[in-house]
Amino acid sequence: MPELPEVETIVRVLEQRVVRDRVESVWIGSRPQPLKSPAAAIARTLEGKRIVDVHRTGKYIVFELGPSGHAERKRSSKTGKGTAQWVVHLGMTGRIVICSPGAELAKHTHLIARLASGRELRFVDPRMFGRVSVHAGGFDPGGVEPLEISERSFVELFRGRKTPIKSALLNQKLVRGVGNIYADESLFRAGIRPRRRAAAVTRQEFGSLYRSVRAVLREAIKLGGSSVSDYVDADGEEGLFQMRHRVYAREGEPCLVCGTAIRRVVLAGRSSHFCPKCQK
DNA sequence: ATACCGACCTGTCAGC
DNA sequence: TGCTGACAGGTCGGTA
Numbered sequence A: 001m002p003e004l005p006e007v008e009t010i011v012r013v014l015e016q017r018v019v020r021d022r023v024e025s026v027w028i029g030s031r032p033q034p035l036k037s038p039a040a041a042i043a044r045t046l047e048g049k050r051i052v053d054v055h056r057t058g059k060y061i062v063f064e065l066g067p068s069g070h071a072e073r074k075r076s077s078k079t080g081k082g083t084a085q086w087v088v089h090l091g092m093t094g095r096i097v098i099c100s101p102g103a104e105l106a107k108h109t110h111l112i113a114r115l116a117s118g119r120e121l122r123f124v125d126p127r128m129f130g131r132v133s134v135h136a137g138g139f140d141p142g143g144v145e146p147l148e149i150s151e152r153s154f155v156e157l158f159r160g161r162k163t164p165i166k167s168a169l170l171n172q173k174l175v176r177g178v179g180n181i182y183a184d185e186s187l188f189r190a191g192i193r194p195r196r197r198a199a200a201v202t203r204q205e206f207g208s209l210y211r212s213v214r215a216v217l218r219e220a221i222k223l224g225g226s227s228v229s230d231y232v233d234a235d236g237e238e239g240l241f242q243m244r245h246r247v248y249a250r251e252g253e254p255c256l257v258c259g260t261a262i263r264r265v266v267l268a269g270r271s272s273h274f275c276p277k278c279q280k
Numbered sequence B: 001a002t003a004c005c006g007a008c009c010t011g012t013c014a015g016c
Numbered sequence C: 001t002g003c004t005g006a007c008a009g010g011t012c013g014g015t016a
Helices: A004-018 A039-046 A070-079 A151-158 A165-170 A180-190 A203-222
Strands: A023-028 A050-057 A060-066 A084-089 A095-099 A109-115 A120-124 A131-136 A263-267 A270-274
Touching: A004 A050, A004 A060, A004 A095, A004 A203, A023 A039, A039 A084, A039 A131, A151 A165, A151 A203, A165 A180, A180 A203, A180 A270
Parallel strands: none
Antiparallel strands: A023 A109, A050 A060, A060 A084, A084 A131, A095 A120, A109 A120, A263 A270
16 A cells, blocks of 8 residues: 555654654564564564654655663664664555554554553554564665655666666665556656656656656655555545546546546556556 | 566455 | 455565
């Protein structure tokens, strides 16, 4: 479910709700699939630690954890860097829920962090494609942030690649955070078909794609992401950007620009939507 | 390198 | 009502 705008929306809520709070104890469910680090390591790393910062990198949520001691806390809160990181990837159906301890336990709850404030952070994920891990001293998934990179560096990333441009956009080792929805929406705005080889995209089209990717992501963040079937943020609020989708999940419907029926093809195993007239 | 495919999982919906 | 198959925001590993 969550691509960059959805994860960014969730992180903004978490910043408001849990920064400066402390993890008192952790409960971890019995399913091993969502755990990328051993359960014991996750529990040991979280328990007793203060959450000094929450941020997003690509589609990952990163909780910066600091010691709970007073002097250490002062130092950590100054740098915004913790001594350890709790990292959550939501996969397709993962959710972070902030709730009270009495709230009903959702099916597929895999981890609960009980906070000193009396609330709980719960990680819920029916399909179990999401992953939870802990790291000491830095977490870097590779790739660059599309909203932080220059146009020149963006073009450099893709130049000469023989892979379809959409596959390149989805490759998190290049640009991180763009998923299936925003790849389709960006390519539509840039007028480029998903199957075009990156090497066959002109410099001018790359400029257009760079601006489209950033505009789409920024607009989506402003609207709280896209709620296609079940995405909600950490407060349970739905996003609104699905109202602005121009091609995603609109197969057979008229293109909003020219009226031609939107087509759907499968590329690298993913549904890909485009307007055969507007996109070359 | 690259591209295609299945695997990993559960839930939902359409069609019969 | 219930079965079957297709499909779903993501990523990884194998194979040609």
